[in-house]
Amino acid sequence: MNPSETPRATRPTRRTVVLAGAATAATALAGPAAAATGAAPEAATPAAAAANAPYASYWYPDSLPAGTPGAGITWRGLKTWRADDDPDLAFNRASVPLAPRFTPVPVNTTARAGQARVSSLVSFGPTAQNPSQGSATADYYALAHWQYIDELVFWGGSSGEGLILAPNAPVVDAAHRNGVPVLGNVFLPPAAYGGQLQWTRDLVQRDPAGGYPLADKLVEVAVAYGFDGWFINAETGGGNAALATDMNGFLRRLRALSQARGLKVTWYDSMTTGGGVSWQGALNSANQTFFQDASGKVSDSMFLDFRWSAATLASSGTLAQNLGRDRYELWAGVDVEASGWNRSVNWNAIVPLDRPHVVSLGFYRPEWTRNQLPAGRTPGQFHAADDRFWTGQSLDPSSPDTAGSWRAPAVTVADRSTVRALPFASTFNTGHGLRWYDRGTVTSTTAWNHLGLQDRLPNRRWVVRTTGVRPAVTFDFADAWRGGSSLLVDGALTAPATVDLYSTRLPLTADTVVDLTYRADAGPVVVELAVATREPATPGAAVPYTYLPAGTLRPGTGWSTATLRLSGLLAGQPSGTVHALGLRLTAGTGATSVRFRLGALSVHNATTAPAAPAAPRITSTAPDTTGTAFRLAWDRAPGAVRHYELHRVLPDGSRRFLGGTPGTAYHVPAVQAEQGESAVRFEVRSVSEAYQVSSAVGTERPW
Template structure:
């Protein structure tokens, strides 16, 4: 065994979280998570190979809460607009293996905990693997809907995980045999993998087969099961470099004759990509590229693994082996447990600093690594991609977690939360600021928001004009295209704020569109007519900030940035709101499962409220789905009925009328 090079450490972690460490909750029995009380918390799905055979979304009460609703967005990457001159577009990409939560008891639609791995550097990632699985809980782990929604909004594919652990960590070879069991000419477990992926709305599965004791016949059946599943798809597979064609578990750290049939077996495409174990070097990656090409496959379907769970900003990575300077990339890069930045942090501010260090380097500016240290930030090597290629484009800089929630500038809920389904597309460039004087500092600010739980803040000494690059885009301009900005200035007229717009025919040169003086210190909306630029395509969006006189402690917040055609579209209301079930948490508190019929037209998400006795309303949560779990509905005074409402939020930000229903309380007497 080579523990420093295996994927085994995550299994130890996952099993420990389930109960192997004194003082930690005991393991949940390995049963399908479907036997919930009617109003209880729904959780992400997990199974063993034999228990998944009985899964049916029609009878699993949690299934409707685990469905993602955001389709996989197309995206683009313009080499001329890459932030870092060393980065390359369209070559080696990044696969990221992330454990967002333990295998069991992972809420389907977010929770009231703001401390969450709210990943936001999607522009550098091609595929996200929802990492997990353990012998005691379940080997097959489906991603929850919030992660799928956020990834898809950014054009990133999502895979679930099949994990067959080493016997020393509870693995059983019988589980591998169960996986490849046949019924006539079909593989029933493979059929279920396809069904789960299609029902929940994700792209495929990462196969981590580390259970020893197999033979050539078993390895062949594993390949046949994957090939069968792909034929029943669409479904994709990423294979981990562990089990070889002989059936033995022997990490190759390369694509070679011992494992290449798991990628391509003659004319048969078995897997869509392969994650190479951590012991690769320059020679092994170069030979892996040759083998891949010889199979008729791209070397960029290979991901050279880096263990950041164990090593953090790993100083031993031979970056030149995968990403040689001034040459095409040799392979892609596989990141193992980059949520280390969150797990090792002491606060949210510390987490965001570590994330910036990990992805763009110590300066927080992807245009320059600013260091001679081995870990220069991934933006040094991989150019940004953007999903902002169609209108409408709307962002409120919602990070997907926060300490309160606001709607149109009004705080409608207090308390922490996380829900990546509500995360907006983050800025492509974090952060690139151009100025001849002191540069303002951009940040995601959680103390104020126009919509959601955060806003964009620009702060610092303003002694010269600052241009802040935000988004790479491909947005065609029509005669009725408009650009909308919501700002909150430190004082009336304190600074000249302009939208910075670059067009595809000259993508690095900005045109500045003044939004006019601000009238006060509240949120203000400015709409700009872009009809003069009809027929051109917006390639970049940013902001320009200037002042007539120096401002030593400047602070500007941006609550919304949008590009759309015509006025904001009206949105139909949802209908048929009903309570699927209730659980009495106490005499004055319930949890609810709600469902409704979808509103007509493009809907970004739905917001759920309670209507108080005084007519005011309190935000209960949001979802892209047509079903939602309300963790906490509190009784106000002696009311016998509480009205719960749902309204649709359109793709351009418009809001529908509310649809309501009543929840009955028992008399306190």
């Protein structure tokens, strides 16, 4: 049943049923979907804590619950937080600035620029013990379709753990690399989920000078941690008009401070002007004061509860415009937590195909694409499901499925890109993997995830233009040149096939070159680099590529790199612009199918190794479950650095990859002494945007 059509009176009854069978409701990740639909809360089940390990931060506003916290949970109030006293700040601080984006000519005729946007509310892990810097598993929601998203909310919070969540650094760094702002979450839960009205009063409390100290703290946290603002969700009932007035004042203060620091505030449709909670599914007189009042903007956008209808969305958009606001600052909530693309949604009420979009889209819990897979799920299975969610059943945004019940974002929302400066490189690393590769060699056999290491991935996955049989294009985790994955083209190739990779705005000069690192596992295959110096004339038209020979690959010859100069594309001009990059593959003599692997693509004028980091040091150690845990830090290298990589130097002189981060601190768990090792030695290297690597700096500790 569409939540927008669920009778309002069913809420308490359905919650009662849920609570009767949920002994852990107090530590549940309840949220607006649970409040609106009665969906069963997701129990927070933190893994066993690693010694000295940093985790994403969470707080109560001020007062704490009665009793004692559960295992692995730390209770603390935000009001007393100070950056100087935060021992995990170096691990949680994002390092990648928010990149500017551009919108290329849409890849199909139904996607539109400048209309509906997409907000995505994602729970990447439990509230407590959500690792600050990834973990040793590839089973992770490695969000990769940033090209359709305009705002990401780091969802979570519970009455038994904490209500205010700061996003962890890997999520923010990956989002920023793709131009997507990330909001922390403030969740004041319904009483049925352990919510206490005192926590709402704590949030909006005034100081003797009439200020709102928690608004100030929220901005301090966002600036210190490097994310982009807050999603405010006040769902604890029982308030009055005075409390609503205080909430309005709190929001005004929060937005004023946020605006001065380039931050955003999104309000969830819950509290009304009377101070109670009544989900409207609309912007109307009952909640307008939290969006805009007589003095101006109160929040930057509003997430409308799932109970919208075509009529309420239409009236909401009209009201927003009458207030002088953009109708696309309203997100129509679509709950996909339980059923994903099987959800019945009145898409024409939000993003009709035959007239302007009504409001924007707000997805609640799209990590369903991972969660719905069975135990033992693989990264490849996850990306196949995620591609279907964002691109549609056709798996090709240039020919999207508009007839099915699921209207994927690629059908209606134009994709964006941040590939606009040199050097640009990608190793097609999705931010998780079954092992770690360096120049085609496995340097760690440990599964891993860390979104901060994710590359900017092809923004049109997967457009394949051919007059013959269409081969499959995927991210593959069985082998890679660098990181955890490579791009694999696999299948019949009865005619040349052009694969779109990146929409770009890269400057082109006589010095610009492209390096391709690739391999043929079956073939042979003839490879051409596809380069466009202009965009298609109309939406949906094929990119006007020029094709540059890049070699013929034969199976069994291993990885190789081709360097191609682009100066011939200038046509006598001193400079130009590369608007798109792709590949054209043709089956070689005697071949009817291919298995082609692209490990890296790099566009640059010249490459130089980055400077090394300085002063590597071990800042603390602690006994761990099977060894010793280390906290390491170093000083940032001068100049541009994409990220840092850490290795352990083994007694035989070989190196084992431990992890990487765009930041300057890292936690290494469970280190054990090797045979004959008198001291453990760590090395840190800088990695540039072109994947050039600095010399190593090291530190050690005797056993």
